Amino acid sequence: MRALKITIQYFEGCPHLELAERRLRKALTDLGREDAEIAYQRIDSPDEAERIDFHGSPTFLVNGSDPFSGRELPASWGCRIFQTEEGAQGAPSVAQLRHVLRSAS
Numbered sequence: 001m002r003a004l005k006i007t008i009q010y011f012e013g014c015p016h017l018e019l020a021e022r023r024l025r026k027a028l029t030d031l032g033r034e035d036a037e038i039a040y041q042r043i044d045s046p047d048e049a050e051r052i053d054f055h056g057s058p059t060f061l062v063n064g065s066d067p068f069s070g071r072e073l074p075a076s077w078g079c080r081i082f083q084t085e086e087g088a089q090g091a092p093s094v095a096q097l098r099h100v101l102r103s104a105s
Contacts, residue, residue, distance in 0.1 A: 016090030056080030
């Protein structure tokens with residue numbers, strides 16, 4: 001199984017960070033991937049968001065790539081919204097995260 005490195009990019013005070021972390025940990029547990037490395041990257045300004053092509057908080061990078069970006073998303077230093085099977089939410093669903101993580105393995 002390939003190593004799995006996940007970076008959660010966020011801005012200080014993100015109202016969806018806790019939900020995103022909880023769903024990510026559930027998806028990893030479901031897949032038996034307790035070996036995954038999770039890192040955090042705080043984005044501190046709109047200029048930094050633009051420079052690194054940050055798509056809003058929270059953003060997940062799986063092995064360096066944003067699996068939820070359709071490339072049409074502009075850089076943003078705001079909240080990110082994900083379309084889930086239950087409608088628009090502040091984090092991907094556990095099922096969406098499992099799918100992305102399984103594909104990255």
